[in-house]
Amino acid sequence: MNPTPKTRHAPLQAYIVGGAVRDRLLGRAVTDNDWVVVGSSPQEMIQRGFRPVGKDFPVFLHPQTHEEYALARTERKTARGYHGFSFYAAPDVTLEQDLARRDLTINAMAEGHDGRLIDPFDGQSDLRAGILRHVSPAFSEDPVRILRVARFAARFGFSIAPETLRLMRDMVDSGEVDALVPERVWQEMAKALMEQTPSAFFLALRECGALSRILPEVDRLFGVPQRPDYHPEIDTGDHVMRALNVAALHNEPLAVRFAVLTHDLGKALTPADILPRHIGHEARGEAPLLSLCERLRVPSECRDLARITVLHHTKVHHALELRPETVLNLFKACDALRRPARFLQMLAATLADARGRLHFEDTHYPQVEWLTALLHAALELDAGAVARQCEDKSQLPRQIDCARIARITECRNQLTSPG
Numbered sequence: 001m002n003p004t005p006k007t008r009h010a011p012l013q014a015y016i017v018g019g020a021v022r023d024r025l026l027g028r029a030v031t032d033n034d035w036v037v038v039g040s041s042p043q044e045m046i047q048r049g050f051r052p053v054g055k056d057f058p059v060f061l062h063p064q065t066h067e068e069y070a071l072a073r074t075e076r077k078t079a080r081g082y083h084g085f086s087f088y089a090a091p092d093v094t095l096e097q098d099l100a101r102r103d104l105t106i107n108a109m110a111e112g113h114d115g116r117l118i119d120p121f122d123g124q125s126d127l128r129a130g131i132l133r134h135v136s137p138a139f140s141e142d143p144v145r146i147l148r149v150a151r152f153a154a155r156f157g158f159s160i161a162p163e164t165l166r167l168m169r170d171m172v173d174s175g176e177v178d179a180l181v182p183e184r185v186w187q188e189m190a191k192a193l194m195e196q197t198p199s200a201f202f203l204a205l206r207e208c209g210a211l212s213r214i215l216p217e218v219d220r221l222f223g224v225p226q227r228p229d230y231h232p233e234i235d236t237g238d239h240v241m242r243a244l245n246v247a248a249l250h251n252e253p254l255a256v257r258f259a260v261l262t263h264d265l266g267k268a269l270t271p272a273d274i275l276p277r278h279i280g281h282e283a284r285g286e287a288p289l290l291s292l293c294e295r296l297r298v299p300s301e302c303r304d305l306a307r308i309t310v311l312h313h314t315k316v317h318h319a320l321e322l323r324p325e326t327v328l329n330l331f332k333a334c335d336a337l338r339r340p341a342r343f344l345q346m347l348a349a350t351l352a353d354a355r356g357r358l359h360f361e362d363t364h365y366p367q368v369e370w371l372t373a374l375l376h377a378a379l380e381l382d383a384g385a386v387a388r389q390c391e392d393k394s395q396l397p398r399q400i401d402c403a404r405i406a407r408i409t410e411c412r413n414q415l416t417s418p419g
Contacts (some may be wrong), residue, residue: 004023010065012037012040012048013037013038013039013040013062013095014036014038014069014112014113015035015036015038015039015109015110015111015112015113015118016033016034016035016111017031017034017035017036017099017109017328018034018097018102018105018107018108018109018153019034019107020032020033020034020111021109021110021111021117022106022107022109022127023122024111025109025127026116026126026156029113029393032067033067034067034068034070035062035067035068035069035070036069036070036071036095036098036110036347037069037070037071037072038072038091038093038094038095038098039072039091039251040071040091041071041090041356042058042060042071044073045060045069045071046060046309047056048063049061049062049063049142050062050069050137052120053068053324054070057070057071057073057087057089058070058071058073058089059071070079070089070091070121071089071090071093072089072094072097072098072415073087073089073098074087074093074097074098074100074101075087075088075101075138083394093216095110095118096118097122097413098209099118099120099135100120100121100135100136101135101138102135102138103134103135103138103139103145103148103149104123104126104133104134104135104149104152104164104392105121105122105123105126105131105133105134105135105209106123106126106132106133107123108120108121108123108135109123109124117396121135123214126161128398129159130156130157130159131147131151131158131160131161132152132158132159132160132161132164133161133163133164134161134163134164134167135378137167139164139167139344140167140170140171140176143171143176143177143179143180144180144188146168146171146172146177146182146191146205146208146210147180147185147188147192147205148190149164149168149193149204150192150201150202150204150205150210151188151191151192151201152193152197152200152205152419153201153203153204154196154197154200155192155195155196155198155203156196157196157197157200158206160204164383165207165208168208168210169208169209171208171387172208172209172210172213173209173386175196177213177214178213180214182295182296182297183297185214185296186296186297186298188316189201189296190254190258191255193244193257193258193261194248194254194257195248196247196248197245197248197259198244198247198248198257199241199244199245202215202241202261203241203313206219206222209369210366212418215292216287217262217265217268217288217291217292218237218240218261218262219237221236221237221240221264221265221268221270222235222236222237222238223236223237224236224237224267224268224275225268225275225276226239226267226276226278227276227277228276230357231357231358231362232357232359233357233358234276236264236267236268239264239356239357240260240261240263240264240356241259241329241355241356242348242356242358243353243356243357244260244261244265244356245353245354245356246260246351246352246355246356246361247260247330247348247352250348250351250352251285252345252348252349252352253345254302255302255306256345256348256349256352257343258298258302258305259302259305259306259309259310259346260309260348260349260352260353260356261306262285262306262309262310263285263306263309263310263313263349264281264285265284265285265288265289265292265310266278266280266281266282266283266284266285266286266288266310266355267281267284267285268288269281269284269285269288269307270284279378282311282312282313282314283311283312284309284310285311286307286310287308289303289306289307290303290307293306296411304342305342305345305346305349308333308334308342308343309346309349309350311333312330312333312334312346313346313349313350315330315368316330316347316350316371317350317353317354317367318345318372319370319371320366320367320368321394324409324412326406327408327412328378328401328404328405328408329369331343331378334346336375337378338362339378340375340379343371343375344372346370347367347368347372348368350367350368351365351367351368354367370415373411373415374408374411374412376411377408377410377411378407378408380402380407381400381403381404383400386399386400386403387400
């Protein structure tokens with residue numbers, strides 16, 4: 001849609017570009033259109049009623065639709081990192097020049113108001129073939145593009161062109177990837193975790209060597225063996241990737257998926273003399289998790305769920321064997337009595353862990369329903385009634401615990417009784 005001008009102007013040369021064109025060709029839903037305007041200037045855009053919003057380069061909001069319209073521009077690398085660019089936006093910049101600065105051929109297509117496709121880099125062919133291919137050598141100037149390519153691999157299931165993968169490796173080897181700031185790494189990783197196949201993001205980063213620089217705690221899991229009777233896939237990194245895809249299959253929220261990604265970090269620190277067993281890996285996993293969260297400034301919601309998952313996921317796996325006293329201690333250690341919803345999210349993460357094993361993708365996992373029922377039984381206790389009957393208030397915490405253990409025991413007996 002072209003805007004209605006406030007004053008007389010020639011028709012605006014505006015084109016839909018990038019993801020909206022790509023997704024329309026893929027038959028995917030398009031929620032937002034990004035526009036590029038050719039042959040105009042900031043002054044003319046304002047005269048047409050557009051509102052300027054761009055800080056680094058001229059971007060304007062349409063007066064009716066409020067969609068973003070950016071003036072066609074070129075860019076030049078001036079310093080390391082993704083902020084190190086200077087931009088040139090003027091009426092003489094062509095649409096093809098603007099498309100040439102984009103990252104991938106599938107994102108370098110445009111569509112005119114008449115529906116005509118402009119595809120100077122043959123992105124439509126790569127789209128049909130399922131290939132992620134860089135537009136030009138300028139790809140290597142922006143390290144965020146490594147993360148974006150990996151994220152698109154997770155979203156679309158596309159393969160990375162060999163020449164693009166080589167370029168990504170060169171960017172890692174040159175240290176360009178080290179210029180990524182923590183907030184942007186987390187932003188891209190959080191988006192990737194919510195894609196259809198999140199494992200592809202981490203595998204793509206590992207293939208180009210970036211995973212060891214960005215997420216060394218996760219990278220170290222690959223090659224760590226596990227007991228084949230519990231983990232037929234054997235490799236810990238392989239297991240975590242499988243579990244992550246299970247969480248995606250179940251449409252789990254971001255915090256659960258992050259907890260699944262990090263639940264086995266302690267296995268990378270298992271002493272060599274006890275491998276392939278991983279006794280004590282839960283406690284060993286806390287320090288690398290907290291280090292990762294601090295470095296990437298992971299939101300507290302994700303960090304806190306991941307922490308209790310790291311520390312307690314194996315107890316959940318053995319829930320059917322736990323005594324009622326131990327079950328209550330688990331609830332208290334996870335703060336489940338105050339935050340039951342978060343505990344249920346941890347159960348979702350442990351379910352993904354259990355099913356993220358080769359040949360166990362459909363395994364029956366009664367631990368979730370079992371612990372959910374026991375938690376509800378503990379929460380149904382009327383602590384006020386216990387307090388009113390307690391003459392020695394110093395004994396109140398112990399009496400409440402005893403009452404909760406009794407309720408857990410009763411519920412447990414009901415769950416195990418025939419019929």
